[in-house]
Amino acid sequence: MNDLTEEQIRTELALILDRRSADTRLSTMGAGSDDLDEGRRYLANTVRDGWHVPTWPREHGGQDASAHQNSLIGRVLREFVVPDLYPFAIGLGMVGPALLQHGTEVQQRDWLKPIASGEAIWCQMFSEPEAGSDLANVALTAQQDGDEWILGGQKTWTSRAMWADWAICLARTDPTQPKHKGLTMFAIPMSLSGVEIRPLMQMNRDAHFSEVFVDGARISDQCRIGDVGEGWRVAMTVLAHERAGGGSRGGGDGNARGLKLPSWVADLQVLVGEQSSDWRNKVAAIYARDTTSRWTAQRAGDEARSTGSPGPAGSGAKLRTVNSYKSRSYLANRTAGAHGMLEDGHGYIETLTAPSMSIRGGTDEIQRNILGERVLGLPGEPRLDRDVSWSESRRGLI
Ligand SMILES: Cc1cc2nc3c(=O)[nH]c(=O)nc-3n(C[C@H](O)[C@H](O)[C@H](O)COP(=O)(O)OP(=O)(O)OC[C@H]3O[C@@H](n4cnc5c(N)ncnc54)[C@H](O)[C@@H]3O)c2cc1C
Structure with missing residues (x-):
């Protein structure tokens, strides 16, 4: 599609969305709201012509838009009622772009469109009790067993886990490698046997984030995102987005x-x-x-x-x-x-x-x-465990 003018975008959006009025009030970041329906309706409404993720390829729910066209659409969208998309934001804003960069064709085909249409909610299983700021210290393990991987360990602060159909999960596949190198990224279905979600309550009384315990959950190798040992690179893409x-x-x-x-x-x-x-x-x-x-x-x-x-x-x-x-x-x-x-x-x-x-x-x-x-190019923090195997650094040798 050729680039549309601002007025053309406005006309198209007016056909499917309500305009904001001075009284339109919506929550942000899911604060105080557990509503999934409005977001689902909005995404189902906008996916046909790729309005919400315009830069994604058309076959995956976008419209192959340029960066310029994308910003213009974003600006005009602000005039319309766009609900709080907090429940869907990890899929739309982080997993989707990471799949476009690191996912296989099959993964992109199977997972992107359901994200864009609001059918599938994703969560991000990165943080653990001892791996927050020091994310590369992740200890949840994935061990290969033929064409499958067996996962075990604990994640915490997993936002939207209780709504999620899928998680993007950073796991340790080789403890003998230095901490950034022995990691691999996976997609795991949240309904899998061996995955237990325990919601935690925040001080605003939302219970949107959870502890997730994983014990012997088996996933196919087709759920691996990126190469074995390349999990840190995929994680950096997700976090940068x-x-x-x-x-x-x-x-x-x-x-x-x-x-x-x-x-x-x-x-x-x-x-x-x-x-x-x-x-x-x-x-x-x-x-x-x-x-x-x-x-x-x-x-x-x-x-x-x-x-x-x-x-x-x-x-x-x-x-x-x-x-x-x-x-x-x-x-x-x-x-x-x-x-x-x-x-x-x-x-x-x-x-x-x-x-x-x-x-x-x-x-x-x-x-x-x-x-x-x-x-700014300032000197880096001392990183003593960068070249030591993860299992050694865990034993307190440094
Ligand atoms: C509302 C909420 C939602 C979240 N959702 C998710 C989610 O969906 N998925 C997920 O994986 N995680 C999620 N997180 C986790 C979040 O990414 C971590 O809490 C965050 O990275 C900090 O890690 P930590 O809590 O372990 O704190 P720590 O890393 O233990 O940090 C404690 C304090 O030390 C400081 N500190 C640590 N290291 C350094 C350093 N090198 N230099 C200077 N200061 C330092 C920190 O700034 C902080 O003040 C969420 C957290 C919150 C609060």
């Missing part, structure tokens, strides 16, 4: 067309009544940061989608986006005064959700390390 925010389109921060101020400011204006100059200054500062953060995230996202490899810019984008989310949530909650302490208070859920933003997808400190080392 996570930081660049490739899956985060959708949710509650869009604007009706023509509105000068975003809806979160309009909401606050109703709450404050008399506006002090101090309050106006705070709003203006957040608004300015929010706008640059959006541009940075868009640039990192476009880079990710057009090159397939987002690079360290995603870390800058993640830091800014997190900062923005937190500032908006805290200001909204403080503006609501005492009522903000109640569960239906303005900004209450967002305020209780905000601290987790600095942890999920890699902590703020880790993003700063990446920027320091890979963008």
Whole structure:
């Protein structure tokens, strides 16, 4: 399809989606919401013409769009009601792009379209009790047995596990190799015998993330994503896309067309009544940061989608986006005064959700390390276990 103009995109989208109005309110990042249906309806509606993942190949639910066309679509989509796609975001924003880069033709054929259409939810089984920031320390094992692999171990903080049909799972296949080298990536069906999901409750009372225990679960070698021992490379693709925010389109921060101020400011204006100059200054500062953060995230996202490899810019984008989310949530909650302490208070859920933003997808400190080392060229952290076999380093020899 030739590139469409902004107006043509708007006309096409108006045929299948409702326009946002000043009253449209949606949750973001699943905060306080367990609704899967709206997201499923929206994705089923948009998949035929590839509107939600335009850069994906047409046969997999995209429209082979250029990076430029993709940003234009993203901008126009903000004028329409795009529900909170949090339950689907790992598939759309992280697993999909990783499969396009590392998956076999069969894997792409079988898994991408169900992701784009909302039929299949994916989760990300990377973190473990002793492998969070130090992700390469993953201990869940996969042992080859003919054409199958047998998995055993524990993952934790697995967001959306209880909704998920599939997980992308980082496993240790060779403990004699140094920690980054003995890893392999797999896709595992969550309904598999030997996989047990135990939801954990966050302080905002969402139970969206879980511990996952795996004991003797068997998967076919066809579920291996990338070569044996190449799991770290695949994991880096997934994480770079996570930081660049490739899956985060959708949710509650869009604007009706023509509105000068975003809806979160309009909401606050109703709450404050008399506006002090101090309050106006705070709003203006957040608004300015929010706008640059959006541009940075868009640039990192476009880079990710057009090159397939987002690079360290995603870390800058993640830091800014997190900062923005937190500032908006805290200001909204403080503006609501005492009522903000109640569960239906303005900004209450967002305020209780905000601290987790600095942890999920890699902590703020880790993003700063990446920027320091890979963008600013500062000396790297000492990494004493880089060339030692993983099993030796686990025994505390270094
Ligand atoms: C809401 C939420 C959802 C999540 N969803 C998922 C998911 O779906 N899938 C998944 O696999 N994981 C998920 N995670 C896990 C997340 O990626 C980890 O929590 C994160 O990487 C930090 O790891 P950790 O919790 O083990 O903390 P640790 O790594 O133990 O870190 C503890 C503290 O030490 C600091 N620190 C550690 N190493 C360094 C260093 N080298 N330099 C400076 N500071 C350092 C950290 O910044 C942090 O402040 C989620 C987490 C949250 C909170």
